[in-house]
Amino acid sequence: MPSQKNKDFYQLFAEARFQKEKDLPFVIYQRPNELLVKAILPNTSNLVHASDFFESGFVFAPFDSKEKAILLFSKKILQADYEITPVVQNQIIGSTDNGKEFHLDLVNKAMASIKNGALKKVVVSRKLISETKKDAFKLFEALLNYYPEAFKYLWYHPKAGMWLGATPETLLKIDGAVLTTTSLAGTLPVQSNQAPQWSSKEVEEQQLVTDYIVDALSDKLIDINVTEPTSVKAGKLWHLKSLITGSLPKELGLNSIIDALHPTPAVCGMPKIAAKEFLIANENYDREFYTGFLGELNLGVSRKTHLCVNLRSMKLEDTKASIFIGGGITEESNAESEWMETQHKSKTMLSLL
Numbered sequence: 019m020p021s022q023k024n025k026d027f028y029q030l031f032a033e034a035r036f037q038k039e040k041d042l043p044f045v046i047y048q049r050p051n052e053l054l055v056k057a058i059l060p061n062t063s064n065l066v067h068a069s070d071f072f073e074s075g076f077v078f079a080p081f082d083s084k085e086k087a088i089l090l091f092s093k094k095i096l097q098a099d100y101e102i103t104p105v106v107q108n109q110i111i112g113s114t115d116n117g118k119e120f121h122l123d124l125v126n127k128a129m130a131s132i133k134n135g136a137l138k139k140v141v142v143s144r145k146l147i148s149e150t151k152k153d154a155f156k157l158f159e160a161l162l163n164y165y166p167e168a169f170k171y172l173w174y175h176p177k178a179g180m181w182l183g184a185t186p187e188t189l190l191k192i193d194g195a196v197l198t199t200t201s202l203a204g205t206l207p208v209q210s211n212q213a214p215q216w217s218s219k220e221v222e223e224q225q226l227v228t229d230y231i232v233d234a235l236s237d238k239l240i241d242i243n244v245t246e247p248t249s250v251k252a253g254k255l256w257h258l259k260s261l262i263t264g265s266l267p268k269e270l271g272l273n274s275i276i277d278a279l280h281p282t283p284a285v286c287g288m289p290k291i292a293a294k295e296f297l298i299a300n301e302n303y304d305r306e307f308y309t310g311f312l313g314e315l316n317l318g319v320s321r322k323t324h325l326c327v328n329l330r331s332m333k334l335e336d337t338k339a340s341i342f343i344g345g346g347i348t349e350e351s352n353a354e355s356e357w358m359e360t361q362h363k364s365k366t367m368l369s370l371l
């Protein structure tokens with residue numbers, strides 16, 4: 019008798035596959051530490067944009083806020099639990115030094131801009147191209163098994179491509195009148211069962227992000243509360259994380275919060291405009307949706323909103339997988355260590371392929 023495990027999930031999967039066969043958009047996703055997987059299957063391939071964030075659906079926004087966010091909406095949202103099969107990731111993933119020289123140079127340029135006072139922090143990134151014979155749905159299922167603590171998604175729009183990711187970072191979550199956001203920065207590889215030993219570089223880098231967020235929201239939220247940074251695991255990496263919560267005044271639209279937060283210095287830099295200009299001028303590729311944000315926007319009767327930053331993600335085009343990785347540069351950075359940090363981060367996606 020065939021196994022009944024995850025039967026409803028495979029039915030949901032089959033419907034999403036059929037959607038792709040018809041070249042219609044879809045998103046399948048699972049929130050952190052939940053069993054429930056949801057699928058939104060719109061019945062039109064027209065490109066629909068979110069304009070004021072009063073809309074309802076699943077939003078997929080690019081890094082550059084001058085470009086529009088895409089909204090997927092369908093009346094019927096499919097749901098099914100997925101029971102994971104835990105995996106032990108012990109395979110050694112080969113990394114290459116392709117693009118190393120350019121990245122070292124980029125880090126050095128960033129540090130020069132910090133030293134001359136133009137920037138305080140900037141998050142530089144790169145794109146790594148790999149090959150895979152695996153199909154996108156199989157890769158998504160592997161994500162569910164590999165990263166229970168992340169927000170996992172597979173997103174497709176015929177006019178914007180196929181994206182897949184497992185992000186550890188929440189941009190914002192709204193529960194009733196309470197808004198929660200996170201300050202996530204600092205990265206160390208997980209080594210056996212040892213607790214991470216943070217240096218002043220990571221502690222200060224994360225504090226900069228926290229201060230920035232609190233300042234950006236200080237005239238918007240009521241009663242802001244910030245937790246002490248704690249170490250959190252994201253796959254094989256440690257990060258430092260604080261939660262920032264506050265009450266959202268009734269009259270305030272979500273777009274003013276998003277404008278204030280996105281892109282945060284966890285993925286862009288400080289000052290925001292100067293950092294963004296630096297990145298557009300000096301990174302040798304277009305980030306597209308990497309370091310943008312995605313997730314549920316005013317969804318369902320309870321109008322739930324949970325948006326995440328698009329990290330640990332890749333774009334899939336036939337057998338080509340473009341993996342996006344970056345890291346925060348401050349005055350105390352070291353170019354070689356920053357390169358290694360992107361190598362470690364690339365393994366979140368490379369280990370699937």
Ligand SMILES: C=C(O[C@@H]1C=C(C(=O)O)C=C[C@H]1O)C(=O)O
Nearest residue numbers: 202203204205284343344345346
């Ligand atoms: C930019 C990325 O990650 C961000 C940068 C971090 C850092 O500089 O330590 C840590 C987590 C994220 O906020 C990425 O994963 O690509």
